[in-house]
Amino acid sequence: MIADKSKFVPRVCYEIFVRSFCDSNGDGIGDINGIISKLDYLNELGIEAIWLTPIHPSPSYHKYDVTDYYAIEPEYGTMDDFKRLLDAAHAHGIHIYLDLIINHTSTLHPWFSEARKSNSNEFRNFYWWMTPPQIEALGISTRETSDDSQVVYPWHENLEDPEKYYGLFFKGMPDLNYHSEALRDELEKIIRFWLVEIGVDGFRLDAARHIYPDWEKHLSIEFWQYFSNIVQEVKPDAFTVGEVWAETEEVAPYFRYLDATFHFDLSFALQRMLIGERDEEIVEKLQASYALFEKYNPLFVDAIMLTNHDQDRIGSVTGNHKAKIKMAASILLTLPGQPYIYYGEEIGMLGTKPDPYIREPFLWTNNEPESGNTSWIEAQFSTTDTVAPLEIQQADPESVFNHYRTLIQLRKSEPALAQIFAPNLHRVCLHDNQMLAYLRPHIDKSLIIMHNLSQFSKPILMPADKADFVHIVFSNDPQHSELLTKMELAPYCSLILASIPNR
Ligand SMILES: [Ca+2]
Ligand SMILES: [Ca+2]
Incomplete structure (x- = not known):
């Protein structure tokens, strides 16, 4: 289904x-x-x-x-x-x-234009409003910055209004209040x-x-x-x-x-x-x-x-x-x-x-x-x-x-790459933390993918149980062709291997 x-x-x-x-x-x-x-x-x-x-x-x-x-x-x-x-x-x-x-x-949205008119406006509670004493009492006059907002003072003045409105990202972006x-x-x-x-x-x-x-x-x-x-x-x-x-x-x-x-x-x-x-x-x-x-x-x-x-x-x-x-x-x-x-x-x-x-x-x-x-x-x-x-x-x-x-x-x-559910991902250890390698298992054709993260040419120390992964599906290392015969990967290159020949 x-x-x-x-x-x-x-x-x-x-x-x-x-x-x-x-x-x-x-x-x-x-x-x-x-x-x-x-x-x-x-x-x-x-x-x-x-x-x-x-x-x-x-x-x-x-x-x-x-x-x-x-x-x-x-x-x-x-x-x-x-x-x-x-x-x-x-x-x-x-x-x-x-x-x-x-x-x-936006503060220019008609809802906010209405809401800011008075605390009895029918759109008032589409947004968050509080008086400074209420804000103080809750201890929410400042906030800790987060990865997505550097704003420390999220409460903003509305001209003559005794209440302030809450805008997490910017005073021009009042937060909506879904209690309404x-x-x-x-x-x-x-x-x-x-x-x-x-x-x-x-x-x-x-x-x-x-x-x-x-x-x-x-x-x-x-x-x-x-x-x-x-x-x-x-x-x-x-x-x-x-x-x-x-x-x-x-x-x-x-x-x-x-x-x-x-x-x-x-x-x-x-x-x-x-x-x-x-x-x-x-x-x-x-x-x-x-x-x-x-x-x-x-x-x-x-x-x-x-x-x-x-x-x-x-x-x-x-x-x-x-x-x-x-x-x-x-x-x-x-x-x-x-x-x-x-x-x-x-x-x-x-x-x-x-x-x-x-x-x-x-x-x-x-x-x-x-x-x-x-x-x-x-x-x-x-x-x-x-x-x-x-x-x-x-x-x-x-x-x-x-x-x-x-x-x-x-x-x-x-x-093996297109699979979207139950991610199929396993580490392949090449005994070098500048070589990132992983297996994407698949019932018909599993793949080993490796990347040389470094500026040095690196040996490929393939685990014994993966020795049959010799068919090159992709490589941007010019010394590789169809079969993996040279057990080496050039700097900043990637290599994709299968254990069965390409169709
Ligand atoms: Ca245009
Ligand atoms: Ca919000």
Whole structure:
């Protein structure tokens, strides 16, 4: 029964920061028609689902502060454009996940414009309000910073109002208060609208661990039960992936009600490994997280990524080291779970914080007119001097782009890699912590994957019981061909082996 559910098809996903992806009308701002024009490209890359950063009307460039949940940001296009995007994506077999920001709204949302008028306004309790003495009494005037918010003082003044409002991320983003039944009714309408009337395939759920504030934190998980009940009722096939930016132990309970959550611990561990050129017992750490996730949901989907729009780009993390950028992809795309590629990662784009510089224009071409390159911001990191545009990389068999493409195809064609449930991952010990190696068992064709994390050529000290893994499925070490005869792996290279010949 589960096998029929399309949401459980393993999909290689792609995060699009809409403003920076592709401009269709020459105003320099990425838009929905731009994305439609690049669906063939995404299909060629092997992408099967897209997470769009927010597309609702919003005063900010990133649009994580919504003013209308039922409309499309005019800079990005119209609802008709969006419907055409959905149809075109579906025709390519690509699912669309909407970024749903329901922890907070913009201060310019009509609900807040009303709520801030007086404490008797009917929208007042859509948000959190308290007087300074109440805040003091609860001891909540300050908060400890978290990975996803550096805000220490979350209570903000509302002009003459004796009460302050709570905004965890920013004073322009007041937190919604789901103790309000009227707000819950509004949320239900929003979910229904996008899943049923418009027909998106799922949601990426922003700030999922912050729905209730720190002093009522335990209610956040229950909230997702309520949310998931609505989704189950209106569109059981819809996929949900939550942003629970916390350590694995705190993330795990969210799997009870969400299909997937992003694996931040893994993302940072992979980054440290690429910098330090040393394994961090990543296989054991992953096995421990799977055991934890499974307790809450045997059908959990581990949403894995190198980085997203809130982290320094992997290209910069590695110091624009092409071989490491490729190795990062080789690791991500051979681990269990549902991989998310952040737009531009596949061409090795660069960028470090502040945020706008990890969200720079995608480099389609050397900036020819009508190339689709956006220009809303002047790139500081990913310029044609530092990163070869896609057009150049497509023609170069050694490019980062072609490496991504190859690995994605491999992930889809090798059943051992495509498995999505009950992650199949075991350590293979090569007696060297600069050699990361793991087995992906499969009844027909198991694979051993190894990566030389170091700058040194390394011997392959294969365990005796794995001696029959001699058929090379993939290698970017030029000294390898079809059979593993030279028991050595060149610096920063990856090797995939099977015990039976390739078809
Ligand atoms: Ca545009
Ligand atoms: Ca909240």
